[in-house]
Amino acid sequence: MRELIKKREFTLLLLIAVMLMLIVTQAPSFVSPENILRIINDTSILIMVSIGQFMVILTGGIDLSLASIIGFSGMAASMLNQYFPDLPVILILFAGMGIGTFLGLINGVLIAFGKVPPIITTLGTMSIFRGFTFVMSKGQWVTAHEMTESYMNIPHGSFLGLSNLIWAGVIVSLVMYYFMKYVRTGREIYAIGGNKVAALFVGVKENKINIIVYSLVGLLSGLAGVMWTARYAAAVNETAIGFELFTVAACVLGGVSIAGGSGTVVGVILGALFLGILTNALPVVHLSPFYQLGLQGVVILGAMIINTLSEKRNEKKLLNRRLQ
């Protein structure tokens, strides 16, 4: 029990519960099952991509280009749908994921073999991918009436009462949870971020891990791109601009150390949900949506400060125990 309470995920869960209670005093209908599902539906894309960002941060890097990957693959998939309406949507979905993976692979190769620091690589490719989105679309949008019904139905269709978008979020979460916890490669990602030199000595191949991680982010962003454009029934060139910072915020909230090596998938999911609830609650509690950005800043900073202070206290406790 004590172990459980000490865990960061538990604190975050408690925070979410407190926030929900505060909201309920203002608007009781906020916690109705339909509304909760709506929030999860809204947050699914953030959850998927944040898990990708989480892996990158674990290795000690950062991916600033994933929003541009979402934009590019979303646009590419929508244009495929526009020009080849007979193409089965499942193929388009895989095409979007493939394009995303390829873009992520470019990042991975530059980082692994070019030895360009991740922040520089992804800062550069952020502009490059976004620029090519405009070049590919010639600045045009793909709007609802140019998309087929079945394409727009990808996220909206439902199975067992849950929308496909939620299913995608759930499946990605489960697979990634298993991958990061029980699969050798997942543990190697932790190892690289925890202590790179030690990891190299026990035979972890850093280049391989980097390529896998950045490709996986690309894959998840590609999936998110298809979902995003289909859900809003529009592929604009500015899709998801600034989204990379939300994913970093979800990770930081979820207790992922920016220096790498620590954090959990569950924490990231809760962090993303926290942001999702916050965004959805603003109109319900009659706060102007213009407060969103500032509130987010306060919440993220607050979470980081609490995190750092509690870590420091833990360290001190450990030190004291050792001294006794």
Added chain:
Amino acid sequence: MIMDRKKSEGSKSIVDKSRLVDESGLNSRIVSFVTKWEFILVVLLLLEIVVFSNLTPHFLNTFNLLNTTFTFSEKAILALPMIFIILSGDIDISVAGIMALSSFAMGYASSQGAGTGVLVLIGLCVGVIAGFFNGLLVTGLNMPAIAVTLASMTLFRGISQAILEDQAYTEYPEKFGYFGQGYIGDSMVPFELVLFLVLAVIMGFVLHKTTYGRKLYAIGNSSSAANFSGISVNKVRLTNFVLNGLFAGIAAVLLTSRIGSTRPNIATGFELEVITLVVLGGVSITGGKGNIFGVVLAIFLLGYLKFGMGLLNISAKVMIITTGALLIIAVLIPGFMDSTKARNKLKRQQNLETTEKNLNKGIDE
């Protein structure tokens, strides 16, 4: 240990003689000069001028060349303290957020009837306070700069957005417009450009001629080594962040004055362009390496590249792609050159070793 000392006494050198490679020759000096990043930037800048002036007659026009500096002076000013921050191994992505907050404060003060002098003072003060806030969190709580400034970026911009909503301040005193729109006297030289050059000289002096500057390099190379050698690392880093805030305040004054209005989305995306300028100028993102000359060159290189491409009617999107590619190439190529150089040196060392061994063999026999 004793054997080592004997050996070094014998050859009067700490390094084994056979590993010393002569690098004072003319050839290797030329190679090291030509492969310097600043030299490459100068060549690129000259190339750019030649190409654009051949393609369009409007490029080599004194008025145009001076006037287009309006488009990048604010970012250039932001790049100066960012050199300090990145040199010492930190990063600040909240500069645009600070600008938004500072511009908002000036707009509010102006709507209450404040004069030009007060406005400038408010703008700078807000910048300094915001920078101090960042620095305190980074050094006091020992949190990573990228996480802190990411959060404070949303906070700073969020404050101005929460209060301004979708409104804008557009009323500024007439005199206030001089900072971002004025020229020096009757000449064609913009005030912004002169301010940037003066600040660059000051910051260059601090970086390369004072102990403060040397401390930055020491911290960037190894902050714990710097700490042990008596540098108060956190004080220096805090100063950097305050300095960055001050410069963000200056940039906010200039930008607000130039466009004459304050919206919550003012200066969006500046932080990444500023970091691009600094890295393109040869400052290592991991800290400890770089100089101000390279960054100034990069500022003009990129500024005039955008201007020239604009004259040729090349779309903004192609410019974005070019900037991104330049950023990656700017890190890729020097890294590649360094590793080639190191490999060559190793090879020469090995050659020397084998020849010496052969010589010794000859003597023995």
